[in-house]
Amino acid sequence: MKTQAKLADVALHLNEQDEVAVATRALAAGTIIDAGEDGAITLARDVPGSHKFALRPVPRAMSVHKYGQSIGRALVDISPGDHVHSHNLGMDDSDRPHEFGTARSGPLPASGPMPTFMGYPRANGKVGTRNYIAILTSVNCSATAAKLIAEAFRGAALDEYENVDGVMALTHQSGCGLVPSSEGGQVLLRTLNGYAAHPNIQGLLVLGLGCEMVPVDLLAGNTAIPGDTLVRTMTIQGEGGVRATVKQGIASIKEMLTELNSRTRVESPASELVLGLNCGGSDGFSGITANPALGVASDKLISLGGTSVLAETPEVFGAEHLLTRRAVSAAVGEKLLERITWWHGYMERGGGTLDNNPSPGNKAGGLTTILEKSLGAVAKAGLADLSAVYEYAEPVTERGLVFMDTPGYDPVSVTGIVAGGATVVCFTTGRGSVLGAKPTPSIKLATNTEMYERMSEDMDLNCGRIVDGTATMAEVGQEIFDLILRVASGEQTVSEELGIGQEEFVPWQFGSVT
Incomplete structure (x- = not known):
């Protein structure tokens, strides 16, 4: 029957x-x-x-x-x-009409008193959500030494420093043989400088080899670094080798710990939060549950004067016309289109096209074309006007909804967003991505109940209840916003509990290498 x-x-x-x-x-x-x-x-x-x-x-x-x-x-x-x-x-290759500012919502209405979170006010006026010490490598040659130093502070080593969230090694695959003035060189410098100045990093050890093209003094001298950040520099050649460097690095960080542990959280307005919006392992429910619910939370933050950063240029391709209609000016809309044009050339040089996306996992989850994926992805941006467009890892200075040009590959995309200043990241996933983003907490939002129940130890919130009929979009959006405030105040996300986030520091690599 x-x-x-x-x-x-x-x-x-x-x-x-x-x-x-x-x-x-x-x-x-x-x-x-x-x-x-x-x-x-x-x-x-x-x-x-x-x-x-x-x-x-x-x-x-x-x-x-x-x-x-x-x-x-x-x-x-x-x-x-x-x-x-x-x-x-x-694929539908038809031209999409690109209008500028024809669907602006204007200022989003805020209601009630300003919500607050317990954050770390920094000397430059920004507010952090974590208190990390970072070992920032200027070159890949110092990566192993940085990791050995960080390893000394795992486990019980920080038990007496309850206000310090951790010591992390930020390592990468570049820094020498790279032409600093090239496009790729400038992207790397922006990324490293963005992390050096991040509000969630209050202690900074810049570690190099000593003969690289990106010297430690260049990074340590970054004028955007808050004045209350404790900064130290070292090179392996200057210290007399790896063993001596690790010994001195551990000693330098121990000197920082007492002062950093004395710093405590202060009640701060939600308007000081910078929220990163990202998705990975999307499925057919992403644009129906978690993404639009995150858009509700994003709009609420923006209505209070906060900032949200949408990214992943290859995953707004096909839906960019919806964003240009919300641009506050033609210049903002045109800059978004310029980045998409750049991506077409970038993909052609690599022998691909932007419609190569979605991934096999996306397709198994019901997404067929990049158009479908992108239309669901832009739902993370809610209804707010688009106030600015930034290149990868550029410092985000405008408030409201902004866009950052990043790849769709999750670690690279989120690295750019964090370098831009995001102090909390919300990451939606339908297939079950487990990305962390130290020093910024990453909140995992599941798009469907089946995956949430199967991977509940890796997910922070189940947005699949919207499809199940057990919660409304508005209710889940409010839950996400409330969770953002709690996490910003120190509540650990599941990725933080597992220690995920150090290896996900992955600067975008391209450019001239000699």
Whole structure:
């Protein structure tokens, strides 16, 4: 006997214009669905949860819509009840009209008193959410020494310094043989300088080899470093080798610990938070649950005068027209388009295209084209106007919603956001990404209940309840905002509990190497 169901009980039809619906659970071939005005449809094959099926016929080469936007073109004639995925849906290369400022929301209304968090006011007026000591390497040659120094402060070594969150080694694969004036060289310098000046780093040991192209004094002399940051510099050649360097490095950090431990949290306005928005391992529910719920929390922060940083340029491609409509000026909108144009050239030089995305994991989760993925990804940005566009790792100075040009690869993207000044990161995932982002806490937001329950020790909040019908978008958005404040005040995220985040410091690498 064939199963019969009402559309609302088994799927989400997101926009009246959409020819597809998203299955909220696995549906078997032969299931008869009452689709209201679209009539009764019979599923032609099994449809996994979070995947799409057709409600209406779509002739070959015509656009298929989700969220009221084109997510691709039919590769063959699609009939009602067909599973819509990579076998019958391809890229839509049509030009999208780019308007500037035509859909601005204006200042978002704030209600009630200013929420607060317990943060660390810094000498330059910024407010940190953590109190870390960082060993920042100027070159890969000093990476091992940095890690050996940091290892000395793991486990019980910091038990008597309860106000210090940890000692971390920030190592990378570059710093020499790289032309500093090249585009890649400038990106690396911005990234290292951004971490050196980060509000969550209150003690800084800059460690080099001694003969590299990026000398330690260049980083330690960064004028953006807060005046209350304890700064030390060392080179392996100057100290007389690795063993001597590790010994002296440990001694230098021990000297910092007593003073840094005396620093305590102070009640601070939520408007001083800089929130990084990122997603990884996305699925068909990402743009329906966690991403728009995070957009609600982001809008609330922005309404209070705070800052949110959207990123991942390859994963807004195809939805950039929605952002340019919200740009506060034509110049801001045009800068976003300039970055996308740069990405087209960058991908062509590497033998690829921007529509190579989504990943195999994304596709297994129901995402078919980059258009579909991007339309869901920009939901993290809520409804706020787009106030600025930054290049990778540039210091974020504007308040409100801003965009940073980063790759979609999670560690590289989040490294750029943190270098820009993000003091909390919210990371949405449908497949189960486990990224940390020291010195910035990373809050994991699960898009679906099945994954959350399977990986509950790696997730901070289940946004899948929106699809389950046990929580509303507004409720989950408020939960995310409240969690942001608690984490900013010192509550540990699951990635922090596991110690994840040091190895995820991955500056974007490209440019001239000699």
